Each structure stands twice: as structure tokens, then as C-alpha cells.
Amino acid sequence: GAVVSQHPSWVICKSGTSVKIECRSLDFQATTMFWYRQFPKQSLMLMATSNEGSKATYEQGVEKDKFLINHASLTLSTLTVTSAHPEDSSFYICSASEGSTDTQYFGPGTRLTVL
Amino acid sequence: GEDVEQSLFLSVREGDSSVINCTYTDSSSTYLYWYKQEPGAGLQLLTYIFSNMDMKQDQRLTVLLNKKDKHLSLRIADTQTGDSAIYFCAERGPTDSWGKLQFGAGTQVVVTP
Numbered sequence: 001g002a003v004v005s006q007h008p009s010w011v012i013c014k015s016g017t018s019v020k021i022e023c024r025s026l027d028f029q030a031t032t033m034f035w036y037r038q039f040p041k042q043s044l045m046l047m048a049t050s051n052e053g054s055k056a057t058y059e060q061g062v063e064k065d066k067f068l069i070n071h072a073s074l075t076l077s078t079l080t081v082t083s084a085h086p087e088d089s090s091f092y093i094c095s096a097s098e099g100s101t102d103t104q105y106f107g108p109g110t111r112l113t114v115l
Numbered sequence: 116g117e118d119v120e121q122s123l124f125l126s127v128r129e130g131d132s133s134v135i136n137c138t139y140t141d142s143s144s145t146y147l148y149w150y151k152q153e154p155g156a157g158l159q160l161l162t163y164i165f166s167n168m169d170m171k172q173d174q175r176l177t178v179l180l181n182k183k184d185k186h187l188s189l190r191i192a193d194t195q196t197g198d199s200a201i202y203f204c205a206e207r208g209p210t211d212s213w214g215k216l217q218f219g220a221g222t223q224v225v226v227t228p
Contacts, residue, residue, distance in 0.1 A: 006157075032214060043203065043220045044158075093157050101146060101165075102207070102214035106158040 003027055004096050006107035013084055014115055020080045021110045023094030029074035030096035034104065035067075038091045050077045084114040119206055121219035128227055133191040135222045137204035140185060144206040147180060148216065149189045152201045161189070161202075199226045 003026040013019050023033055032051050036044040048069050050056040056069035066088075068080040077096075081088055091111050095104040118140045127133045139147070145166050150158040164171045164178045164187075171178045177190040187204055201223050205216040 002160075004157075034215070043218045046215065049215060095158075097214045101163070103146075103148070103160065103163060104214065104216060105160060106150070108157040109155070111155070 002098050002103075002105040004094065004105050004107040006094055006110050008110060009108060010111040010113075012113045012115065015085055016083055018080055018082045019084055019112060020078055021092055021094075021112075023077045023079070023096070023107050025075045025096040025098070025105075028096070028098045030077075030098060031074065032097040032102070033071060033077040034095045034097075035069060035077075035079050036093045036095070038093060038109075040091075044093060047079075081112065084112070086114045088112065089114045119204060119217050119219040121202075121204055121222045123220065123222060125222055125224045126227060127194050127224065129194060129196060131194055133189075133194045133198065133224055133226075135189045135191075135202050135204075135224065137187040137189075137219055138185055139187065139204075139206045139217070141206055141208060141217070142185065143209045145209060146207040147178075147187050148205045148207070149176075149178065150203045150205065152203065152221070158203065194224075194226050196226050196228070199224060 005024045007022045035047045038044050047062045048056045048058045050069050050071040052071045058064045071077040091109050093109040095106045121137045148163040149161045152158050162173050175192045179188045201221040203221045205218045
């Protein structure tokens with residue numbers, strides 16, 4: 001149980017285009033989902049906390065107009081990187097909270113490369 | 116602010132025990148977690164411990180928590196080559212923090228034959 005999927009697993013796009021990444025909890029409902037960014041050989045950096053049906057809460061320094069988050073249902077959250085630039089290239093990982101302990105279960109990640 | 120620290124690297128021989136250490140500063144932590152990340156993959160939850168527990172054992176994994184010293188450790192018995200990965204400890208703050216986690220930098224564990 002507690003499986004989280006992400007789609008796509010990798011994407012290459014041109015500078016200036018927008019990219020949408022989906023995060024789904026497959027076998028549980030997640031009131032809260034989280035989006036992280038991870039640079040090579042570094043830890044996870046929390047970008048935003050997403051609660052179903054309400055606006056996401058962004059961490060300091062994360063541009064909310066650039067990284068659009070939608071959490072329309074209890075099993076799906078999306079992250080859209082708008083007008084992507086090469087510096088947005090990174091590994092993006094989502095997680096979903098499950099159960100009374102709010103344990104976070106992570107997706108497999110999405111590798112974004114912006115040319 | 117909260118801070119979680121881990122040693123960056125651990126080398127261990129196959130069959131030996133591995134011990135990965137972690138320290139944290141937030142005394143209001145409710146849960147502490149250990150995650151495993153293999154190259155190019157997401158994080159896999161290994162185990163977690165509630166802050167009022169001292170120890171938790173799950174097959175080859177033993178978690179020890181010293182709340183007074185804010186020290187958490189993960190022991191892997193009979194370490195196998197498949198245990199080579201990066202291990203992250205993470206703490207969860209108080210119940211009003213939406214379950215946000217503070218991660219350590221990760222410990223790279225390399226298992227040698």
C-alpha cells in the first residue's frame with residue numbers, strides 16, 4: 001500500500017515552454033501533498049505544501065507564479081513549471097501524506113531538463 | 116530554526132552491521148523517519164519512530180532514539196550490496212506544521228564485497 005506515482009518520469013523541453021508534472025496517490029487519499037526539488041548529490045528542498053481544494057503554501061524563495069501547483073482532488077496534485085529555463089533543470093519529487101501519522105510517501109521523481 | 120545533520124559517507128563490508136547517525140535540534144519533533152534513495156529514484160520509507168519511543172526494530176533495521184541528546188541512529192544488520200544507497204533522516208515538527216519534514220543532507224552508504 002501507500003504508493004505514489006509521478007508522470008512523466010523524465011522530460012526534456014525547450015527554454016520558454018511550460019511543463020506539467022503529475023503526482024498521484026494510487027491507493028490512498030492524500031489531503032496534503034508536497035513538492036520537492038533535489039539538486040545532484042544534495043538533499044531535498046521543499047518547494048510547497050499543497051492541500052486539496054485550497055491554494056498551495058510556498059516556501060520562502062520559491063516563485064509561486066513560476067511553479068504553479070494545483071491539488072484538485074485527494075489523489076492528484078500537479079506542478080507546472082512555466083516558462084522553463086535551463087536553471088529549472090532538476091529532479092522534482094512529490095510526496096503524499098497518509099494516515100493518522102501523516103507519514104509522507106514519495107513518488108519516483110521527475111527529471112526535468114530544459115535546453 | 117530546525118536543523119538535521121548527518122555524516123555524509125559510510126563504507127561498510129558486506130555482512131557487517133551499518134550504523135548511520137543523525138542529530139536534530141527541534142525538541143518538538145513528533146516523528147522521525149529514515150528514507151532510502153537509490154540513484155535516479157524517489158525516496159523509499161524504511162521506518163519511522165514516534166518521539167516518545169526509544170527503540171524500534173523491523174527485521175534487519177533497528178532505530179534508536181535518544182531524545183535527551185536529540186540523536187537518532189539506524190542500524191542495518193547483515194548489510195548487503197543492495198543496501199548501497201543514500202539514507203536520509205528526517206524529522207517532523209509539531210502537529211500544526213502540516214506534516215512538513217526537515218531532512219538531513221543524506222548519508223551515502225557504500226557496501227563493499
